[in-house]
Amino acid sequence: MPMPLSLAPKPADDLLVRSPPHNYPAEQALLGAILMSNRALEKVTEFLAPEHFADPVHGRIYAATVALANRNQIANPVTLKTYLSDDAGLAELGGDTYLARLAGAAATVINAEDYGRLIFDLHMRRELIALGEDMVNDAYLPDIEHDAKAQIEQAEQKLFDLAEVGQAEGGFEAFQDSMKRAIAQAEAARKRDGRLSGVTTGLRDLDSKLGGLHKSDLIILAGRPSMGKTALATNIAFSAARAYRTERSPTGEETVIEGAVVGFFSLEMSSDQLATRILAERCEINSHKLRQGELNQDEFNRLVVASQELYSLPLYIDDTPALTVSALRTRARRLKRTRGLGMIVIDYLQLLSGSARRAENRVQEVSEITRGLKALAKELNVPVLALSQLSRSVEQREDKRPLLADLRESGSIEQDSDVVMFVFREQYYLERAEPARRPEETDDKFSARQTAWQKRCEEVWNTAEAIVAKQRHGPVGTVRLYFDGQYTKFADLDTLHAGPAFSE
Numbered sequence: 001m002p003m004p005l006s007l008a009p010k011p012a013d014d015l016l017v018r019s020p021p022h023n024y025p026a027e028q029a030l031l032g033a034i035l036m037s038n039r040a041l042e043k044v045t046e047f048l049a050p051e052h053f054a055d056p057v058h059g060r061i062y063a064a065t066v067a068l069a070n071r072n073q074i075a076n077p078v079t080l081k082t083y084l085s086d087d088a089g090l091a092e093l094g095g096d097t098y099l100a101r102l103a104g105a106a107a108t109v110i111n112a113e114d115y116g117r118l119i120f121d122l123h124m125r126r127e128l129i130a131l132g133e134d135m136v137n138d139a140y141l142p143d144i145e146h147d148a149k150a151q152i153e154q155a156e157q158k159l160f161d162l163a164e165v166g167q168a169e170g171g172f173e174a175f176q177d178s179m180k181r182a183i184a185q186a187e188a189a190r191k192r193d194g195r196l197s198g199v200t201t202g203l204r205d206l207d208s209k210l211g212g213l214h215k216s217d218l219i220i221l222a223g224r225p226s227m228g229k230t231a232l233a234t235n236i237a238f239s240a241a242r243a244y245r246t247e248r249s250p251t252g253e254e255t256v257i258e259g260a261v262v263g264f265f266s267l268e269m270s271s272d273q274l275a276t277r278i279l280a281e282r283c284e285i286n287s288h289k290l291r292q293g294e295l296n297q298d299e300f301n302r303l304v305v306a307s308q309e310l311y312s313l314p315l316y317i318d319d320t321p322a323l324t325v326s327a328l329r330t331r332a333r334r335l336k337r338t339r340g341l342g343m344i345v346i347d348y349l350q351l352l353s354g355s356a357r358r359a360e361n362r363v364q365e366v367s368e369i370t371r372g373l374k375a376l377a378k379e380l381n382v383p384v385l386a387l388s389q390l391s392r393s394v395e396q397r398e399d400k401r402p403l404l405a406d407l408r409e410s411g412s413i414e415q416d417s418d419v420v421m422f423v424f425r426e427q428y429y430l431e432r433a434e435p436a437r438r439p440e441e442t443d444d445k446f447s448a449r450q451t452a453w454q455k456r457c458e459e460v461w462n463t464a465e466a467i468v469a470k471q472r473h474g475p476v477g478t479v480r481l482y483f484d485g486q487y488t489k490f491a492d493l494d495t496l497h498a499g500p501a502f503s504e
Helices: 025-034 038-044 058-069 077-083 088-093 094-104 110-140 148-164 175-191 204-210 229-242 273-281 287-292 297-310 325-339 362-380 392-396 413-417 426-431 443-459
Strands: 216-225 245-250 254-258 264-268 316-318 342-346 384-389 417-425 463-471 475-486 490-494
Touching: 025 038, 025 058, 025 094, 025 110, 038 058, 038 110, 058 077, 058 088, 077 094, 088 094, 110 148, 148 325, 204 463, 204 475, 204 490, 216 229, 216 287, 216 362, 216 413, 229 264, 229 273, 229 342, 229 384, 229 490, 264 273, 264 325, 273 287, 273 297, 273 316, 325 362, 342 362, 362 384, 362 413, 426 443, 426 463
Parallel strands: 216 384, 216 417, 264 316, 264 342, 342 384
Antiparallel strands: 245 254, 417 463, 463 475, 475 490
């Protein structure tokens, strides 16, 4: 029941007359400058759009000038008259006379960008007001399916999207500026022990092949189930976080010298399970025994030492299931803003979801996801390591080593990525392919087949292959690694000695 007027609180006088921020004279001055000299458009078209004008008529005039300029035609009161003759809003303002008045109110070409920035800023303020009103209205709605946390995330996403509108940091830059950054990266790599220009994987031979994981790259790590994708990704994330080191310049600016702050999006496993894997790998205790608490005193002591080492690791885990790409982007930006961020790991790509409108077409949805991840890598200037499944076609071949064609659901995974790696463990398949005696097979032939099988098992025991099938910046090829399934541990394979030795 509405409150009686006599008892209702009176709003402040300034609220009664408050209108959305705008500046019509600035819009008129900018349009005048454009009509007097179309060169003024070069100053503003990169960030200013017709909908940014507070007066819709001014927005339509601006749109017409841009359309004419794009066709290499002059935009002035005379040429605009033809295209805006049916505009009722312009007719109310005076039609041709108003266009002539705009030309008379022209700002100089030099000041055009300042006027454009002012118009854009006022537009952003109006959008902020509208966004705030939507937040209030949504919060009042009794929607069970749309809880407060979801509304906060949605509002944050809208704020970030709004912040991106009209960004004009891109465009051409002098080659000498790009060259300076390239030389700086080469110099930084030269000073590092491993001669890496990117984030270390913790694996010497893999680092040698890739040069580390490079900023703005989308790296796909794919494999069939039980090949060790998550184990390898976890090992890489741990190694990058453990190597994290910064240096403070004389000006007080902190620069990352090595390693990275890692954001790990675990869509399949919980953060506790992931932490258990890392602990098991570091203190070399079977993860099942660790979960069950079946530890002797020596193992418990190793666990305490390892936990102290890992306690301050700059590794952050988000185990929210079924994240959308936009939500992932929001959380990654937040982490970069609050903690710093040098690398993102996603386990795994197929568990992400795109926008609702793509849900009916999985191929388009995966394409949207990979484009979004590549854009995120470039935007935050960090490597994004995304795990991916492979199709079952691998199992139908005699040689089970994966190929690029085996990437599941969309060719865009191969297209959008900078690096595609496969994890392959021949031991897994050999253990399940012990020779069985064939009908009418002689003892000698069966024994020979079994001996050959045993010899091959010994050769590949506790080994894995990281197959670099695509790399924009370097060579492709295979890197052999040591893998201990008991501790889900990858390490460098010592190829100089007999047996499954490894080095760290």
